[in-house]
Amino acid sequence: MFKILVSDAISEEGLKKLMDAPDVQVDIRPGLPPEELKALIGEYDALLVRSQTKVTADLLAGARNLKAVGRAGVGVDNIDIEAATRRGIIVVNAPDGNTISTAEHTFAMLMALARNIPQAYASIQSGKWDRKSFVGVELRGKTLGIVGLGRIGTEVAKRAMAFGMTVLAYDPFLTRERADQLGVESVSVDDICRRADFITVHTPLTKETRHMISGPQFALMKKGVRILNCARGGIIDEKALLAALEDGTVGGAALDVFEEEPPKDNPLLASNRVIATPHLGASTVEAQINVAIDVGEEILNILHDRPFKNAVNLPSLPAEVMRAVQPYLALGEKLGQLISQIAAGRLYAIEVTYGGAVAEREVAPVSRTILKGILSYHHGDEVNYVNAPFIAETLGIKVTETKTGRHKVFNDWISVQLTTDEGTHSAAGTLFNGLGPRIVQIDGYSVDVAPQGTLLITRHIDQPGIIGQVGSLLGAAGVNIAAMQVGRKELGGQAVMVLAVDKPVDAETLANIGQVPGILAVRDVSL
Structure with a gap:
């Protein structure tokens, strides 16, 4: 018998399929104090919430039997996705219901x-x-x-x-x-x-x-x-x-x-001349029923080991597959996030290339993380690891995946190339022993960057004085530079500079940097 706890007010009509399942016990207890919820959670196989319950790492630490958390709605800000993923708990939402x-x-x-x-x-x-x-x-x-x-x-x-x-x-x-x-x-x-x-x-x-x-x-x-x-x-x-x-x-x-x-x-x-409502977009009887039905069906599918479609974190994989690809998952998503922020224009094609050791693995999960990283930057919570390939197909984006031999420098590497109506951009990464994921190439220029925090990326003419002027503008704006990488192909040609900074750069400072003679493009990237 599976036990499911509903800790927020969710449409009981929408939960009917769950409650009618012969092997499921549904306990509806909205408004539980955090201490009481923590004391009870260890008994349950699944937890259903809306936005009131805070599903924290501390709560999940005591959820010894929990297999899934369902959010009856879209946003999952109240759920610690990383903590759930670490514990192998699947998080699903209901993006279509409203x-x-x-x-x-x-x-x-x-x-x-x-x-x-x-x-x-x-x-x-x-x-x-x-x-x-x-x-x-x-x-x-x-x-x-x-x-x-x-x-x-x-x-x-x-x-x-x-x-x-x-x-x-x-x-x-x-x-x-x-x-x-x-x-x-x-x-x-x-x-x-x-x-x-x-x-x-x-x-x-x-x-x-x-x-x-x-x-x-x-x-x-x-x-x-x-x-x-x-x-x-x-x-x-x-x-x-x-x-x-x-x-x-x-x-x-x-x-x-x-x-x-x-x-x-x-x-x-x-x-x-202003008319207003208090955030009522999803506030219909039908929407509340639909999100409850959708998330309830997902929970049943997970508990019964059937396919499910709205996982917010990575779907379950065989243990041996997960162990093999786990190190590449974070790298893949960061590459997707990076390339989506430096590419401009309407996206037509995504090309992912795997080389070296990673090419010998089951890379489908990594490709999903890359697609999610790319698409979610503009489409937010609509995109998850399960539906990312479907959304790309629906949008008419051509996705190709190739595998090659070992790179001349790196034992393994992943390259992502985006083609838009304004041109082509690429980024490549690898795993360094003891350092984890690293970005090693941007638009063909060699760099060595940790994919985290805020990065300021410029494309510029390789000439004296540019780096100093950019640094001065950042200093005047109170932005500290934590690390710097410059990649170039030839003396006096074009180059790429990547600055790891301690906080996002405001729009005025970005515009001022863009006016520096020799700066061709500047982007503020959040990872």
Whole structure:
């Protein structure tokens, strides 16, 4: 008999399949104090949570029988993934369960924004009968710009086209072929800003997407554009949005999320051109049931040794396979994360090459970590180790894997090459005895870098004074340099410099570095 503990409020209708299983005992005990939960967890084979329960390393230390943790939802910030992985505990989530609810909420906000519905309702509640103040616009014939065409963005696009809207879309992994299949036009963020009547964002919140809609983007927009954010607070710069509302650039904004939640004294909420909801995107009866059903089915599959699809950490592997590839897993994911941050443009192809000792191993798990590292940088929690190959295929990205003989320098090595519509970038790594994973090549230039923390990577002309100027700018910004590597192929040609720094570099300093004579490109990479 398997024992499953449900420690947060989760739809019992969604848990019905679990509770009806003849070999499963489900205990529903939401709101347990951490000490009591820790005392009980050793009895259970699986734990189901939402966002309230904190699944810490300390809690997992006492979970001697635990095989799986299920998150009824998408985000897993409340679960110590690394600690679970070390103990062989599979963590699964339910990334698809709230897709329709969030897309429908976005479209409800879009329609309310177009027709001033909340403002008109407030007016009539106050006893007025004012029809002139709330004249709206039709959606038919308007242009909707969607920033982020993942699951939710795609569903929003379908609904917009049903209303007769033209859809522009930006996604770093959106190929022309995929755009044609969906009936949308693939464009840049700046093109969306220039052309769209309505703009909605559907990306995860990352270093790259934080404030991706800010002052420069608002400056490009049509007068009276309407803005929506039902994704993550922080994608739209709230201060810049307020300024754009006040100067008339933005005719209205619909917000379901905020940079600070709940918002405190947020001036946006005082504007009569802003409509808002308290992060309700996934708050439907159906979504709560769906995420419970999805995660419950995954838990049953894991307990019964059947295939499962939404593992957040690596799926279980035979012990001998795991022992052989374990050292390469971290290297693979770090290579993916690195290359995704230095490559620009829409991604079309990924080529992974294994050489030397690693080429003699079962490398499929390593390839999954590489794909997850690449795709999750832009698609966040949508991507896991199990679905990464499927997502790459869905996006029309060609993935190839080759094996070669021993490298002339390294006993084993892994190379990852990305091809985008703006060019090709590559990175290679190996394992050094006693040092662990190392990045040994970036775009063909030899380096020796530990793949961790914040790295500043420049491509520049190999000439005197550049390194000193970059160091001075970083020093003036209070950024300490912990390590430095420079790779070049010839005297006076192009070179690559990698600086390990103690904290992220702010946008102004990055821009100043980019203006140094001889600097061709600069990227701030977080690993």
